[in-house]
Amino acid sequence: MTKDTRCGWCRRVVDQPTGRGRPRKFCSQRCRQWHWVSQQRARELNLAEGELVVARTELDALHDALYVLACAVDDTVNDLAGGAATKEELKRMLDWLIESAMPLRNYELSAPGTTDD
Ligand SMILES: [Zn+2]
Known part of the structure; x- marks a missing residue:
């Protein structure tokens, strides 16, 4: 049994595409965007790894x-x-x-x- 990949933003299980191709890290384009934006904000504010502005x-x-x-x-x-x-x-x-x-x-x-x- 393979380990489920969890979305890098919302932590829901990500459906992987069948066949070849890079495994997906996010469940949706929206989650990918939110993750990216939050990383940008964290960088701007010099937050520590794992800290987040909400x-x-x-x-x-x-x-x-x-x-x-x-x-x-x-x-x-x-x-x-x-x-x-x-x-x-x-x-x-x-x-x-x-x-x-x-x-x-x-x-x-x-x-x-x-x-x-
Ligand atoms: Zn997600």
Whole structure:
């Protein structure tokens, strides 16, 4: 089994083209661009290797989404600790958990100073 390549920006698994050709390092052109821009910014600001500038609005949105998920996980843990649940109750818990996780499932952190096109 070969090791999956993770996108150099978003860390999702990168689909490799079949046949010959250079292996892809990014899952999308957008990720490639964000990685490049963030490296340029890091160089301009003399940041250490592995340091990154992130827009406050992006970080806030990520933290908000993490907080919503944390609350949903806590609610679900508490609900399950309450004992036997009906199929309908379990479905409701799962729906709430999925609804709370979906923003993170689809989250994309952009590099600062780039416009979403
Ligand atoms: Zn990516």
